Amino acid sequence: MTNVTQTTVTVHRVYINAPVQKVWDAITDPEWNGRYAFHAPSQYDLRPGGLYVVRSTAEMQAQGAPDPLIDGEVLECEPPTRLVQTWRAFFTPETAAEGFTRLTWELDEERPGLTRVTVTHDVENAPNVAAATTGDAKLHEGGGGWAWILSDLKTLLESGRATD
Amino acid sequence: MTDDDLVFKALADPTRRFLLDKLFVRDGRTLTELESECEMTRFGVMKHLRVLEDAHLVVTRRSGREKLHFLNPVPIRLIHDRWIDKYTERQVSALTDLKNRLEEAQ
Numbered sequence: 001m002t003n004v005t006q007t008t009v010t011v012h013r014v015y016i017n018a019p020v021q022k023v024w025d026a027i028t029d030p031e032w033n034g035r036y037a038f039h040a041p042s043q044y045d046l047r048p049g050g051l052y053v054v055r056s057t058a059e060m061q062a063q064g065a066p067d068p069l070i071d072g073e074v075l076e077c078e079p080p081t082r083l084v085q086t087w088r089a090f091f092t093p094e095t096a097a098e099g100f101t102r103l104t105w106e107l108d109e110e111r112p113g114l115t116r117v118t119v120t121h122d123v124e125n126a127p128n129v130a131a132a133t134t135g136d137a138k139l140h141e142g143g144g145g146w147a148w149i150l151s152d153l154k155t156l157l158e159s160g161r162a163t164d
Numbered sequence: 165m166t167d168d169d170l171v172f173k174a175l176a177d178p179t180r181r182f183l184l185d186k187l188f189v190r191d192g193r194t195l196t197e198l199e200s201e202c203e204m205t206r207f208g209v210m211k212h213l214r215v216l217e218d219a220h221l222v223v224t225r226r227s228g229r230e231k232l233h234f235l236n237p238v239p240i241r242l243i244h245d246r247w248i249d250k251y252t253e254r255q256v257s258a259l260t261d262l263k264n265r266l267e268e269a270q
Binding site: 009011012013015118134135146150 | 191220223234237238242245
């Protein structure tokens with residue numbers, strides 16, 4: 001008997017010195033979520049069945065980025081601690097063809113003012129999406145993935161300033 | 165210890181780097197799987213995984229009766245953004261490119 005567990009899930013976690021509600025807003029409110037990482041605002045209709053869409057910026061489109069960049073649907077929403085959604089990336093024809101993946105955001109209060117953010121991405125049958133989101137490309141090629149997004153989210157919330 | 169200290173301490177051991185490399189190749193493994201790749205007792209591997217967990221480089225999730233270990237690259241990214249970007253990104257990438265090219269040429 002082999003004891004090998006095949007998994008097609010990635011887990012990214014960061015601890016942020018900010019209250020849970022503030023982190024929730026920074027993830028779900030386009031006023032905030034367009035201010036870090038790719039600077040592309042994400043629109044969420046925060047109810048089960050609600051639409052999710054990330055529009056690319058004019059600058060990204062000038063470099064050939066598609067619009068929308070990402071879309072999906074809200075599956076579960078329990079503000080400010082849990083959000084489950086589908087996630088389809090139009091980064092390349094290959095990622096678009098892999099269709100909807102499943103993304104879970106979990107925000108836990110470690111202690112007041114310290115939030116643990118865990119992003120669990122189910123990328124079963126989506127190897128191109130997995131490659132794009134684990135950050136093995138360079139930033140200027142649209143890479144960086146969840147590690148970069150969470151790092152920049154932390155920087156913005158803790159210092160008030162994200163990377164340019 | 166600060167978070168950065170915990171990450172540097174965790175990375176300062178070859179067995180722990182080996183475990184991270186194993187998870188990089190294939191994520192979400194059980195202790196039993198990881199142990200089978202190490203020449204070390206189960207208890208020793210557990211201890212190393214504990215240090216990696218304390219540094220948040222490994223995140224565990226339950227899947228049924230199994231506890232799966234996932235590589236969390238975010239702390240390394242934070243160090244990258246804090247240190248590498250600030251001082252030396254261009255030089256470092258030039259050197260790593262050179263290293264990669266020389267090694268490929270062998």
